Every structure is written in C-alpha cells, then in structure tokens.
Amino acid sequence: MRPAPRRPFLLLALLPLVAGLLFGPAAPGAAASTAPPQRILLAGQSTKAAWDDLSSVTDAPAGGSVYYELASGTWVSPAHRDYATFLASQGRTVQIGISWKDNPPGYTGGDRAARSRAVTQELADGQYADRFATLLSFVNQYPRATFLLRIDYEVSSTFHCTDSSCSSYKNAFARIRALIDGGKHQGNVQYVYHPVRGEYAQLYPGDAAVDRIGVSVFAHELCLPIYDNGYLYNGTPPANYDTGTLQCRNPYIGTDSWGNPAAVWKDWDYDGNVLGMMKFAQDHGKTMIVSESGMMNFTADNGATDGLEQTRGALWTQRLFGLLDYRGPIPNQPGTYDLSRVVTAVTYIDLDFRYGWDAVPDGTFDFPPDSTWFVDGRLSRYTTARTAFCQGLADTGFTTRCR
Template identity: 60%
Template sequence: MTATRLARTLRSLALAAATLLLTGTAVSPAQATAPAGETAAAAPELLLGQSSRGAWDDFHSFGRDADGGSVYYELRSGDWGSPAHREYAELLAEQGKTVQVGISWKDNPPGFEGGGEEAKAARSREVTAEIAAGGHTAALDRLVAFADAHPAARFTLRLDYEVSSHYHCTDASCSSYKDAFARLTRHLDARSAAGNLEYVFHPVRGEFEAMYPGDAVVDWIGVSTFAHELCLPIYDRGYLYNGTPPQNYDVAARQCRNAYIGTDEHGNPAAVWRNFDHDGNVLKLLKFAKDHGKPVVLAEAGLMNFTADAGTTHGLEEEQGEEWVRRLFSLLTYEGPIPNLPGTHDLRGVVQAVAYINLDFRYGWDGVNDGSFDFDPDTTWFVDARLSRLPGARGAFCEGLEANGFRARC
C-alpha cells in the first residue's frame, strides 16, 4: 500500500470509527476523509452527467449547489473522451467539486482494429490481462496530472464501467479484472501528489460478487440505474419489454415479482411472493456493499425510452418519469425484504451519491445537437431526460433531494 493510500485509509478508518461510536451511523470514505478540524459531511452527493456541461447548466437553471459531475477518459487514446469531457471536468475541478471519471477500455480497447462486438470483447479481455501485468498505465499520466493540478477537487475513478465477465474476465475466477483493478490503484496512488483519488468498482448488477476486487482497493461500489433496475417497462419501437422474465414481472402493477424467504403461519421459513419496485440484483448489491462497509454511487442513473409507438420521436418521459424518480430516491431509504434472501434488510444510507444523466439523448451521449441522431428515434435510447423539460419528474426530483438531505436543492 502506498503512503498516499495508507494515510487516506487510516484517516478514513479513524473518522469512521469515531462517528460510529458517537452516532451509531456509518459514514462513507467521501465523508470520512474530511480534513482534520472539519466536520464530516452527512449529505449524499448529486453528480450531473454525463460528459458535457449541458447537464450541469440544465440543472442549475432551476436548482443549485450540485456536488459534481461525471465524465469519461479513454485508455486507448490516453486522453479525455472528447474536448467536451475535458471542458466539463475543468468546470467541476476548478470549483473543487467531485469529478466522477469513467476510465474506459471495453468500449474502445487499445489495439482493437475492428471485427464486430465479439472480437471487441475478446480484445477487451486481453487488455484487462495486460493491465494486470502492468501494461497501459502510461495512458493515465494525463489524468493524474489533471487531478494533481486541481488538489481541491475529488476524483472518483471508475476503473472501467459496467464491468462484466464477458468483457473483463479471462477465467472463471476473474483474476484478470481483480488484478487489473489492484494494479491501477497502486499505479495511480503512487503517482498522485494531491492524494485526491478514490476508486469505484462499477459492475453489471448481476456479477458484483464474483468480480469484486476486494475491500483493500475499492472505495465505492457503483451500479447503473435505468428503467429495468426500477422495475419499470421499456418501450422499444412500440414493443413493451422490461428485461425481466415474464413470470417475474407484474405488467399491470409495473413491478418485479419475486419470492423472498419469509415465514409461514407457523413461523417456519417459507417462500413469500411479493411485488418489488427495485430489481433484486440491485438490492443484493446494496446489501453486499453494506456488508463490506462500502458506500454506493448510482453511477449512471437516467430515464430510458418510454416510446409506445414505433416511429415516434417523443416518448412517455413525463408520464413515467415522475414514478422513475420516486423509485430512484426510494433506493436511498430502502428497508424490507430482498428476493431469495431471508429476513428484512435495512439499506438506508448505503447509497451516498447519485449521478443523474441530465441530457437530451436524442443527440447522443454528450447531448450535443450536431444535426444528426446518434440513435434511431424510436429505440430505447431515444429520450430527452433534461429535468428542466419534465415538470412532474423535476418536482419529484426536487422533493427527493430535500427529503434525503442533499446539499443540492431546487
């Protein structure tokens, strides 16, 4: 462990233990690393993404005091994903905000020259193993220099995002990704003069346990939260699809239907069926994070397409957006059963940050209108998710910020 990481870890543990002793409430690494003499913050963070300052500007047209934002950095080019990413990172860093950085190699692996998605996945797995062996680290020099130039800012680095066995594991143990994660944390900590880096393990929701790199190197656990994760239907070219097996989805109630281990009338363990507002794997990930003492960031949270008719160029974002927002914030205060697990579980306070994608996806992931659509206008990705344009969703979002004690307010 480097001196930078050791000092941060010891400070985190000391402050966390003191807070737990005094209040009975656990704190996140972000809260626990408050400078000496300052009170550790208790508020969860609102991050605005993704990729461009358009998300920031839209929120601050009706709100205030967001904590940071989300951008991307490419391993292949050794640079930000685009000038817009760097400009947004500069805007955030110069204000001393949190900058969530997705360090990507699965989407554009170094050395990949084409050949389809399976070939790309194969090359991504190779790159993961190469990182574990010490390769590709020089590509991160520009990022470290940027973080060092902004010591007042905090950088939470997703070491690739929505990681999965298909794109990152060379064997069943997934030692390739675990070792790559550890190698990158050691490399970055050793070169960080400012000591303002934290590391996010962001898996696909069903593989968090098998791919977990370990408590010693993970600061945050991330999860994406779109429609399926909140048990809401997705309309793709007029076709209703939830992504959940039909027998496990209540179409009329728009909820996932699963069993948990409760008790029968005699008090004996028994399977009990009920409807859930949240995908079971998301709830299990939150429990896993709590069990490991790690805070969770909803690292990519955004509306998906609710277009009910094929060929249309607008969807049901306003009609369903309000419910989506309410379910999103309800993850921060969840108490109850978890599918296929016994008992009830208190997951309040596990989610300590939300990165809301506050952009118009009709113009691609950067939300930039360049005169063309990045996606067909009736697919699942076609959506205008800007809260300024969605009164019902915006109202629910503002209520959620206040009710959950965010610093950001409307």
C-alpha cells in the same frame, strides 16, 4: 504546582459505562438512523450542457461525471476534458470513468469482448502505464477537487474476465490503483468498482482496493418498462414482471404458518440484484454511488416528453429516491434489511438523449425515433418529475436542493 484533582471528569467519563451495565447497550445506530446520510448530486455526463440544465432547476450540484479512455490515453473528447476542468477548478467532485471495453487498445474489428478481456489481462500485467499520464497530470493540478475513478464501468465477466476467477479484472483494478496512488500528489482520489448488477460479487477486487461501489440505475433497475421499436422489456423474465403495476415479481424467504422458511411472492419496485448489491456493499463496509442514472423511452409515443412520458418520468424519479431510502426484504434472501444509508451519491444524466450521448443536435450520434434512448432526459423539460426530484433531494439528505 500540583494539578487539581480530576475526579469529577472521571465520574462523567464513567457514566456511559455505568448506564450500559445497568440498562444494557443502546440500540445500534438508533441515533444515527434518525436522519438520512449527507448525499451529493452529480450532473452527468460528458458535457457541461448537463450541468447547465440541471443547475437551472437546482442549486449548483456537487460535481459531475466524464470519461477517459485507455486507447488514446486521454479524454474521450475535448468536451469531457473541458467539463472536467470546469468542475475541478471549482474544487468539486469529478467522477471519471476510465474505459477500455468500448474501445480496447489494439482493437481493429471482430470480437470486441475478447479483445477487452485480453486488454484487462495486459493491464493486470502492467502494460499501458503511459496511458495514465494525462490523467495523473490533471489530478495533480487540482488538489481541492475530489476524484472518483471508475476502473472501467459496468464491468462484466464478458468484457473483463479471462476465466471464472475474474483475477484478470481484480488484478487490473489493483494495478491501476497502485499506479495512480504512486503518481498522485494528494489524497483526493477514491476508486469506484462499478459492475453490472448481476455480477457484483464475482468481479469484486476486494475491500482493500475498493473505496466505493457504483451502480447504474435506468429503467430495468427500477422494474420499469422500456420501449424499443414497439418491443416492451424491462430486464426481467416475462413471468417475473407485473405489467399492471409496472413491477418485478420475485419471492423472498419468509416463514410459513408454522414458522418454517418459505417463499413469499411479492411485487417489487427494484431489481433484486440491485438490492442484493446494496446489501453486499453494506456487508463490506462500503458506500455506493449511482454512477449513471437517467430516464429512458418509457412509452411508445416516439419519445415525446408529454402525456404518459411525464407520468412515467415522475414514477421513475420517485422510485430512484425510494431506492436510496430502502428498508425491507431482498428477493431470494431471508430477513429484512435497512439499506437507507448505503447510497451516498447520485449521478443524474441530464441530457437530451435524442441527440445521442453528447446531446448535440448535429446529426452525428442521434438515436432513432422510438428506440431505447430516444427521450429528452433534461429535468427542466418535465413538471411532475421535476417536482418529485426536488422533493427527493430534500427528503433524502442531499447537499444540493432545488431553487
């Protein structure tokens, strides 16, 4: 039987084209930009204690963050392994930092950065392939989970580049990706490039190798002060920091009264390198993950989580979520930009840092009072910061919300 004519469907299909000819194309991204992108929240890092505290405030996060080291070819500790197992067995997202800069294979003392650079080149040359066997076996056990593999973290020319081209790191990144791709059984692995904020372009392994770009967001990145044994610093030159507003002070390229390019000075809530990295990611078609974020010692009161610490914690939280929705100029660049869809995941380190990175009060890794990390970063211990965090989750499209 001859099919019925399909002319009405053809006319419907042509309507957008006709409208475009008559009225011009729709504004790019007009419909898509009316709502924030769907974002995920991860509980970091290292132990399930972070998950337990964060999920006492929020619904179950989308996943968590742990570390795996090249030197031993396994998890940094059994706690990391157990937390990764807890997450993966539920089909959640597991961010895994594959680290060698902290403990380079073969390091026995002396210049650790030099040994890390040498290991980076050795990785590029194909060495240490056996150190990934435990990781590959773990990934293949959990096909429902999503794995975000950071090929080392906060990578820099100091620890990862043997020359100005940084080909050592770029080639190591590609070699590790090829090794894992060749051994995994399913397509649930993504590769994260996580540089220090000032060298994101220099070490970039290329669009074909990178799935996401990671960034750390602590105090420097949000132009907030850190107190360390009485010394205040925020990661920018003193002349570029406004102590009254707790902001960075930098110029962007605007125009003068005659319409010519001119430097315009303003105060910023964000480090210019972070905004520059977000634009870089957007230009390369990559989304970003805040791979590490957490409160630091914002006050000189020995890290007590009351008084000004509460106020600074709330300000830190508001700026973190404001960064996700950023629209505006970028220091030292012309024009304004909509970067509100670049960051699609955030890892919040919900630990009591006073007891070290493992947050276990056993006296082994405790930070000294009044030092950079001497602060209780558990969200449950705050009031205004917790309220701001819950509001931020709701306003910026997170799949996890507060209870």
